[in-house]
Amino acid sequence: MLMMLIAGIAVLAFISASAMFLIWWERKVSAHIQSRFGPMRVGWHGVLQPIADAVKLLLKEDIRPAEADKLVWWLAPFFAVVPPVMAFAAIPFGKSLIPKDLNVGILYIMAISSVCVIGIFMAGWGSNNKYSLLGGMRSAAQIVSYEIPMILSMITVVMHANSLSMQKIVEAQSRHWNILHPNMLLAALVYTIAATAEVNRAPFDIPEAESELVAGFHTEYSGMKFAMFFIGEYTNLFIIAAISTTLFFGGWHGPFLPPVVWFLSKTYLCIFIWMWVRWTFPRARVDQLMAFAWKVLTPIAFVNLAITGWLLLK
Amino acid sequence: MNTSQTKDICTEEFLINMGPQHPSTHGVLSLELKLDGEMIRDCTAHIGYLHRSMEKLAENRTYTQFIPYTDRLDYVASMNNNMGYVMAVEKLLNLEISDRAKYIRVIAAELNRIASHLIAIGTFAQDLGAFATPLFYCFREREKIIDIFDQICGNRLTYNYMRIGGVQFDLPKGIDEKIKKFIKYMRSKVDDYDWLLTYNTIFLARSKHIGLLPKDLAINYSVSGPNLRASGVKWDLRKDEPYLVYEKLEFDIPVGENGDSWDRYKVRLEEIRQSLKIVEQALGALPEGDPTVKIGRIHKPSPSEIYLRTENPRGELGFFIISDGSAYPYRLKIRSPSFSNLAVLPELVKGLKIADIVCILGSLDILMGETDR
Amino acid sequence: MVIIKIIKLSKDLVIGAWSLIKGLVITLKNCFIPAITLQYPAQKQPMTDRFRGLVDLHPEKCIICYQCVKICPVACLAIAHKQENNKKVISEFKYNMELCCFCGMCQQVCPTSAIYMNKIYEISVYDRDKTHINLLNPGKYIEWLNTSIK
Structure with a gap:
């Protein structure tokens, strides 16, 4: 019981530290x-900037739109931040460094992080703002369609490892990483694209589409409620990067250095790629996004699944 | 599916006010959109939020005093506006200007055309959701032009450089080296944009075949500038009604094929290349002489009417001046390109998605300072 | 037919992916270019020779010809003079910085270069009265020169 409590506190501390680091890093x-400097004033090269931002957001007035659906509007930020935190329960940081090694780990993470969409949809509906409503609708459509290729690409890994447990998946990669198999490479690509859409990052950030919907679902939120969405977004980013590390890049495996260091460096490298992509590409349009999910990604994921099955049975 | 069935599942239309405070309406433009889900059924543009009654102000200013006001018409291409107005007054007064002044005007106008097109491209990319990166690159390059202007005329946005009968200052020493360096730098950067934007597959998917502006529709709405040329009409006042020294310089007029958003973007990118060519030639052929002129406080033209149009980065900028023989213009009418270019917007957006209206608006490159005047 | 379609689609996908990679390479290259922005209050861009800042005056050079007042398009200058020993003496030279559009025409029209524009560009003030400047006061711009953000 005490161990559980300590693990919980450690995870929570890690989440806030990680989110703050990611905000600064992004x-x-x-x-x-x-070719700018970015934050430079608070601390060394602005490392303390997220803390200054957090203080500012805490002190801000919490404005509620007069016509908002009170309860839904109030609950939405929690739905955005709690699921990614819960998903940490099954993330393997090291050989025994995992909050809880569930035997259905990957299924649990997928199920939990899908709840996020409800938070976004609630925010869109509860704000009683037309832009937010459009953002919420887009988000629902997007996340539902991208979950399918995402899960299909995960299943290829599960088929290799013969288990849903995150630790077993990592152990199965003790000799070589999954990414080295050609069919796994394809699965990793599909996963990367689908996961980008899953966490609403550019080029698939249509729910918050700044230039079209102002800020989409969180237009009306201010202060700490906005910060909740922000933390939720970055925690989600960490989660998908951690999953891709676990599934495709050998998890905590690596020579010389301790497993935690390997795991974190791989994860942050994955995050860097997501950031790099975000700051390079234009945004796709909502119908193109759906067409891409259903006409390209899903068929590829299915074919890949079939090939993997055939390779395993051979 | 027959019509009665579609009627049953028809959803309610809803009205959305896009702007005047919206990140991508390029200033204070308000668009009243009738949406069916994401689909645009109707669009009305409301303008006038930036109205400063420039034309009335002109009636209470002398011809010289109105020059700074032209800076504020199209504030990203002040040089071109200055030049258009000053040339109109010169035509009214029958003034001849020195050759060096003509060349300097061409250099300044073309550099400013590059700066203006850089903003157009950058904001277009921003509207398509390329998180500020192309915008920052464009502004980085524009900054070099502004530095050049800063040396030439002493200001960074509202230049007030042209004078009736010449220009305010001669080019400072060493500026030609700086411009030549900039031309070389800019050429390499334009090639970068090709891969960052032009042939990027997401960019293509977003802007190709979006907002098709057919040739005849463009002419009917008197669309001008890059927007008209993107629709396949080879009409450029610099070639068709050459003023200053444009007939002596060699350059091409880029023309689009379909008249979609991508073509409009591409025409602008090509125009940057052509403008660099023009500046290079004009700098090489710069004659000796004195381009400056003593500032004339009062000009009294004989009673007459003139209309003069020049090629602004956004299209055809015309000044119609009626003089009654006094020091003040009796009437000054400004034909601003953005006003006509914006008028065509409702024709282009019907039946498209809400994301497309942003794309089309960005590709039309309108500027509210000029639209409302 | 279907096979041709699939081949065409996969060709498009490969070309598209290649274009995306090229874009990524460009942004990565720009990562290693040193930042071009300035750390503003600490670093400041030098002003050029012709820079047009606030309007300033050499009172001893002024011949009270009223040219600057007449050319100013926004009427931000106001002069008054009095007769002393049959000589015009300048008694008031007011400059309303709030109205000024920094066109620099007063500077160009002045026959004796008495009126000119200085290099001050950090011109915000907290008090509206401070935008009405008496140009005859020799210490009028000391505040702007000293109190710029440190």
């Missing part, structure tokens, strides 16, 4: 891509 990456 700002730095974007700044350097755009």
Whole structure:
């Protein structure tokens, strides 16, 4: 019981530290891509900037639109932030460093992180703002369609490892990483694209589409409620990067260094790629996004699944 | 599916006010959109939020005093506006200007055309959701032009450089080296844009075949500038009604094929290349002489009417001046290109998605300072 | 037919992916270009020789010809003079910085270069009264020169 409590506190501390680091890092990456400096004033190269931002957001007035659906509007930020935190329960940081090694780990993570869409949809509906409503609708459509190729690409890994448990999947990669198989490479690509859509990041950030819907579902949120969405987004980013590390890049396996270091460096490298992509590409349109999911990604994922099955049975 | 069935499942239309405070309406433009889900059924543009009654102000200013006001018409291409107005007054007064002044005007106008097109491209990419990166690149390149202008005339946005009968200052020493360096730098950067934007598959998917503006529709709405040329009409006042020294310079007029958003973008990108060519030639052929002119506080033209049009980065900028013989114009009418270019917007957006209206608006490159005047 | 379609689709996909990779390479290259922005209050861009800042005056050079007042398009200058020993003496030279559009025409029209524009560009003030500047006061711009953000 005490161990559980300590693990919980450690995970929560890690989540907030990681989210803050990611916010700072994203700002730095974007700044350097755009030949700027980014935050430079608070602390060394602005490392304390997220803390300053958090203080600012805490002190801000919490504005509620007069016509908002009170309860839904109030609950939405929690739905956005709680599922990604819960997903940490099955993320393997090291050989025994996992909050709880569920035997259905990957299924659990997928199921939990799908709840996020409800938070976004609630925010869109509860704000009683037309832009937000459009954002919420887009988000629902997008996440539902991208979950299918995402799960199909995960199943290829599960078929290799013969288990749904995250630790077993990592152990199955003790000799060589999954990414080295050609069919796994394809699965990793499908997963990367689908996961980008899953966490609403550019080029698939249509729910918040800044230039069309102002800020989409979180237009009306201010102060700490907005910060909740922000933390939720970055925690989600960490989760999908951690999953891709576990599934395709050998998890915590690696020579010389301790497993945690390997796991975190791989994860943050994956995150860097997501950031790099975000600051490079234009946004896709909503119908193109759906067409891409159903006409390209899903068939590829199915074919890949069939090939994997055939390779395993051979 | 027959019509009675579709009627049953028809959803309710809803009205959305896009702007005047919206990140991608390029200033204070308000669009009243009738939406069916994401689909646009109807669009009405409401303008006038930036109305400063420029034309009335002109009636209470002398011809010289109105020059700074032209800076604020199209504030990303002040040089071109200055030049258009000053040339109209010169035509009214029958003034001849020195050759060097003509060349300097061409250099300034073309550099400003590049700066303006850079903003157009950058904001277009931003509207398509390329998170500020192309915008920052475009502004980085534009900054070099602004530095050049800063040296030439002492200001960074509202230049007020042209004078009736010449220009305010001669080019400072060492500026030609700087411009030549910029031309070389800019050429390499334009090639970068080709891969960052032009042939990027998402960019193509977003802008190809979106907002098709057919040739005859463009002419009927008197669309001008890059927007008209993108529709396949080879009409450029610099070639068709050459003014200053444009007939002595060699350049092409890029023309689009379909008149979609991508073509409009591409025409602008090509125009940057052509403008670089023009600046290079004009700098090489710069004659000696004195381009400056003593500022004339009062000009009294004989009673007459003139209309003069020049090629602005956004299209055809015309000044119609009626003089009654006094020091003040009796009437000054400004034909601004953005106003006509914006008028065609409702024709283009019907039946498209809400994301497309942003794309089309960005590709039309309208500027509210000029639309409302 | 279907096979041709699939081949065409996969060709498009490969070309599309290639274009995306090219874009990524460009942004990565820009990552290693040093930042071009300035750390503003610490680093400041030098102003050029012709820069047009606030309007300033050499009172001893002024011949009270009223040219600057007449050319100013926004009427932000106001002069008054008095007669002393049969000589015009300048008694008031007011400059309303709020109205000024920094066109620099007063500077160009002045026959003795008495009126000119200085290099001050950080011109915000907290008090509206401070935008009405008496140009005859020799210490009028000390505040702007000293209190710019440190």
